Amino acid sequence: MSATSSDTMQQARERYAASLMNTFGPPKLQLVRGAGAHVWDADGNEYVDFLGGIAVNALGHAHPALVEAVTTQLSTLGHVSNFFTTEPQLALAEKLLELLGGGTPADGRVFFTNSGAEANEAAFKLTRRTGRTHVVATEGGFHGRTMGALALTSKEAYRAPFEPLPGEVTFVPYGDADALAAAVTDATAAILVEPIQGEAGVVVPPAGYLAAARAVADEHGALLWIDEVQTGMGRTGRWFASEGVRADIVTVAKGLGGGFPIGACIGLGEAGALLQPGNHGTTFGGNPVACAAGLAVIGTIEAEGLLERATVLGQKLRDGLTADPRVSEVRGEGLMIGLDLTAEAAAEVVAAGLRHGFVLNNTTPGRIRLVPPLVLTDDDADALLRAWPRILDDAYAAAGASDLEGS
Structure with a gap:
């Protein structure tokens, strides 16, 4: 190979x-x-x-289930615009709310998009409907490359070429509940966190961090916005990595469509009513083919354990x-794994x-x-583990690094 x-x-x-x-x-x-x-x-x-x-x-x-779902839907009804609805759109919105509610539909509303960045753009606009403009986000977080999503992403190399960026955003160290509490005020619209940071290298926060963020949000009347774009839809062995913590906004994408472009901004409780007609829109978001793909992914994850x-x-x-x-x-949960090398x-x-x-x-x-x-499969995992020492041998030799450099 x-x-x-x-x-x-x-x-x-x-x-x-x-x-x-x-x-x-x-x-x-x-x-x-x-x-x-x-x-x-x-x-x-x-x-x-x-x-x-x-x-x-x-x-x-x-995967046969995804191929069949997309093929069947495309041969039936491919696109209708959001002047209309379709059964796949309704069913997927209901299913996402059911998963967020742990089997009982959560009180919320779904806005479908085509990507994670678009889901976060919708969520960013939603936070503005609180009448506040301040958002607290975290260092090392990644939320997308569009102008709004980029404003919430801390990496200087991504941000600098496009500044000034929208919004009033404060960045605090990820996993530091005290720093988060110090940054949030009564003028804060939302706290934005990932339950596990993906692009930073699969960084897992300390136990209780999300619960602390929830408490700080409640203290100041801010929304808790959890970005599950990478962690959601079974990636960590749970439907949502933030399970057990009540969010006001959840954004998902990536695994939701299994390769077919789709994302969702989910507003829970009162946050689900903040965007009203004319506040936001999309041409392709929520189209029946993408929603059929999402239903097939969820159904297959359930059926195949x-x-x-x-x-x-x-x-x-x-x-x-x-x-x-x-x-x-080595860090992570489920099949979201990050590891640090000695060089x-x-x-x-x-x-x-x-x-x-x-x-x-x-x-x-x-x-x-x-x-x-x-x-x-187990065979796939075993193949990597068998090859892993040889991969590191080759890599360390190419990098001119000693085996235990940095230790």
């Missing part, structure tokens, strides 16, 4: 450079098909996909990965992973993130 350089890939990179904006840099591979947690490139090389479209492909690639599967297999991976002394820490060799690990037949992801110079499909 090792990757090889080829004229085909070189041609693809040249065509890419000549026709696509240079927002992502050159592509690593040209992928042509997938099945389950496996993908194949244009040269026929096979890889086990531990990136899953960045936590998107919850059911892996070409993928929440429990994510919990069990995630623990197996964390235990196996941390056994190598070049891994200084800044994360890019080299990703490159070595491809050579050994695995798609991995580096979030920082010393951190790796694994967010594979929820349909990952």
